[in-house]
Structure formats: C-alpha cells, structure tokens
Amino acid sequence: MTPRLDHEQLLQVLAIEAGVLAGVASDAPSRARVPHCPGLTLGETVRHLGALYRASLSWITTGRKPVEWQREPGPDQSLLEFYRIGLRDVMTELAAHDPADPCASWSKDKTYGFWIRRLAHETTVHRIDVQGAAGLPIAAVDDDVALDGADEVLTEWFVSKLRVLGIRNTQDAVLTVRCEGVDGGWMVRAPRGVDTAAWWMPDLDHARESVNGTVVGRNPQALYLWLWGRKSPWGDPQPDGRRDLTFTGMDAVGQLWALLRLATR
Known part of the structure; x- marks a missing residue:
C-alpha cells in the first residue's frame, strides 16, 4: 500500500508544524544561517513561507498560476505577522473545501488535497530548517509523515x-x-x-x-x-x-x- 496519509491528518500536520516554526522563529535571530542550505537564513525562511502561503492561495482561488502576490511584509507589519496571516488565510481556504474538490496546481493532481499535502511538507521541512538555524535539537518527524x-x-x-x-x-x-x-x-x-x-x-x-x-x-x-x-x-x-x-x-x-x-x- 502506498504510504500516504489522509488529508485530515496532513492538515493537522500543517497546523502543528507551522505553530512550532513560529514559536522558534519568535525567539531566534533572523540572520541565523540554515544548515545544508547555503545563503538561506532563518528570517528568509519565514519570509519565504509567508509569501508561499499567499502564492498557493492565489493558485487555488484564481484557478491559474499567480504572477503577482505579496512577497514581503507590509508597512508596520512584522515578519512573523506576515507569516501568520498568510498561514491563516490559506488554512481557512483549505479547511473550507473537500480535499477532492478541483482546483489549479502545477501537478497532475488538480485538487485541494494536493495543496494540503504540499504545504504540510513544505512547512515541516522549513520547521526543521528554522530549528537547525536556531541551534535547537531537531524535533522528530513521525514515521508516517x-x-x-x-x-x-x-x-x-x-x-x-x-x-x-x-x-x-x-x-x-x-x-x-x-x-x-x-x-x-x-x-x-x-x-x-x-x-x-x-x-x-x-x-x-x-x-x-x-x-x-x-x-x-x-x-x-x-x-x-x-x-x-x-x-x-x-x-x-x-x-x-x-x-x-x-x-x-x-x-x-x-x-x-x-x-x-x-x-x-
């Protein structure tokens, strides 16, 4: 049997991993370097995810590959606020639909389920990056995940x-x-x-x-x-x-x- 999680589990993974990442990032220097990723810093990782959540939401809601989306925090907006708002908005959209519902993506899988899975793993990998940059022990990833x-x-x-x-x-x-x-x-x-x-x-x-x-x-x-x-x-x-x-x-x-x-x- 293919080792795939169901989408409800993956949505929970996304929420948990995103929360851990935000907690680490709030207490660590943004200039800290990410191991195994030359040139990537903790702050750039958080910014990347905030922008990625917005780009993903644009794919989902407009039905086409996005050209423009917010890539940086706005005036008087902190990096973590930029990240958290992007996460909140895309999770609200994902949770409001059946994973089998159709939507645009770069994959052959044109469903909401694709984006649930994609963002769960993107966030998990970058949680590991942020913990590594902060010099913290890397929290285990469950075997099934x-x-x-x-x-x-x-x-x-x-x-x-x-x-x-x-x-x-x-x-x-x-x-x-x-x-x-x-x-x-x-x-x-x-x-x-x-x-x-x-x-x-x-x-x-x-x-x-x-x-x-x-x-x-x-x-x-x-x-x-x-x-x-x-x-x-x-x-x-x-x-x-x-x-x-x-x-x-x-x-x-x-x-x-x-x-x-x-x-x-």
Whole structure:
C-alpha cells in the first residue's frame, strides 16, 4: 500500500508544524544561517513561507498560476505577522473545501488535497530548517509523515516538477529507494531525457527492472531529509558508527541527488 496519509491528518500536520516554526522563529535571530542550505537564513525562511502561503492561495482561488502576490511584509507589519496571516488565510481556504474538490496546481493532481499535502511538507521541512538555524535539537518527524513526504518528493517533485522545468537527464538510471524495517519502497527511473518516473512497490525484491543504484534510510526521517537535501549527500554518521543512509551504485545515486536538488530548489 502506498504510504500516504489522509488529508485530515496532513492538515493537522500543517497546523502543528507551522505553530512550532513560529514559536522558534519568535525567539531566534533572523540572520541565523540554515544548515545544508547555503545563503538561506532563518528570517528568509519565514519570509519565504509567508509569501508561499499567499502564492498557493492565489493558485487555488484564481484557478491559474499567480504572477503577482505579496512577497514581503507590509508597512508596520512584522515578519512573523506576515507569516501568520498568510498561514491563516490559506488554512481557512483549505479547511473550507473537500480535499477532492478541483482546483489549479502545477501537478497532475488538480485538487485541494494536493495543496494540503504540499504545504504540510513544505512547512515541516522549513520547521526543521528554522530549528537547525536556531541551534535547537531537531524535533522528530513521525514515521508516517516522513514516508508520505518521501513519496511526495519522488512522485511529485522528481517526476512532475522536472517535467515542468524541462530538465533532461544525462544518463539512464534505475534505482530503488527504501527504509530499513519498512515493507516496500520506490522504484525510481531517470532515463535520458525528461521522462522520469517513480512509483511505490510493496515488494522490491520482485522488481523486474535492472537496478543501477539503491538508497536505504535507517529510518523514514533520515530518508525524508536526504531527499529534501537537508543532509550530507552521503548521510550522517551515527553513534554506533554506521551512517543513517547507505548506498550502492554511486553514479546513479549521484544523478538522483543532483536531479532532486534541481527539482526542489
């Protein structure tokens, strides 16, 4: 079964993660640098989310890709107020509709559910950024949330976004992506050209594809953060001496990493 959360759960994730992020940002210096994201600061992360919430709301309510939206706090408006108002407005719109209701998006998924999922994970990843910038311990991401997020990165960003951007691969590669202790995983195909693909398989051992590389997370959060570029490309060492991700087929893994960085930038 594909590891997807229902939209009610994801709306709760969005609300909780957004609240944690705001609490951290209210007590931390805005110039603090975000780990693993050169040039990104805590304040810029908060501003980005405030603007993104508004751009997303424009997509939803106008039915087309936005051209203009508020990107900066207004006169006499604090950064956190800008963030909180944007969050409030988009959450009000999302909560007022059935997730299956149609609306515009950059994905093949043209529903309100797409935006609930998208903003839940965008906010979760940036909550991690803000905690890291503030020098705080990174609060854990629940396994089911992390697996849903891994699925979103691979089936939406790696597939849909790369096609929208028209980014072409340089060599053929097929990989498996999975977590220890989790039944199933993703087949990921990156052929020459733009026809990338990724899909969940309940039993990777019976995959008929010839695999050029593998990515294995010791836990769902490690995989989630790696896919979003919030880790070293080769994982991080753990107290027991092992890294939190292991790989085979470094050429294929390197191509996947590079394509993900282009897709999720």
